[in-house]
């Protein structure tokens with residue numbers, strides 16, 4: 001079975017406990033207004049890889065990672081492949097698997113129980129730009145966090161679903177060729193401020209809340 005990917009990276013330190021493997025799927029059918037990951041929306045078969053081959057590729061990272069974070073795109077748009085992926089990750093890593101989804105949690109637990117039963121932490125609900133952004137690990141305050149395993153409950157605060165962001169947020173920043181991408185959840189308006197600051201310094205910039213993330217000198 002194949003899964004379409006936007007990117008993979010290790011280590012990611014801003015999307016869960018410890019140093020994590022980050023996996024971003026390609027394709028999102030939800031299209032939340034204000035999404036900062038527009039580059040992940042288009043389904044793209046050219047980005048599909050065999051799940052088994054992906055697990056083999058990730059194995060060296062998985063051997064030392066504290067866990068895995070899967071985001072998108074919308075991972076549950078490829079639910080059968082997601083289930084196979086999580087099962088494979090479990091064979092190579094004893095840490096927690098955290099999955100972001102833009103679907104309501106009721107739908108995920110009812111329609112994708114075979115997948116949700118395998119994950120430790122689920123962060124659900126669509127991004128709502130007007131809902132505020134004060135709660136940890138969430139882009140908007142309507143989103144929910146579910147700690148689904150003993151491991152998750154031992155690693156994350158019991159009241160995490162209501163926990164506020166720390167005063168200072170961090171982002172993982174990665175430079176690849178002439179493109180710069182960030183993992184983590186920026187403050188509201190931060191992408192626009194980034195564009196303004198880069199423009200002030202003479203860089204043409206398009207960020208992923210507009211379209212493809214590209215920064216050029």
Ligand code: SF4
Nearest residue numbers: 028031032035073102
């Ligand atoms: S916020 Fe997530 S679920 Fe919503 S459109 Fe963006 S990638 Fe899709």
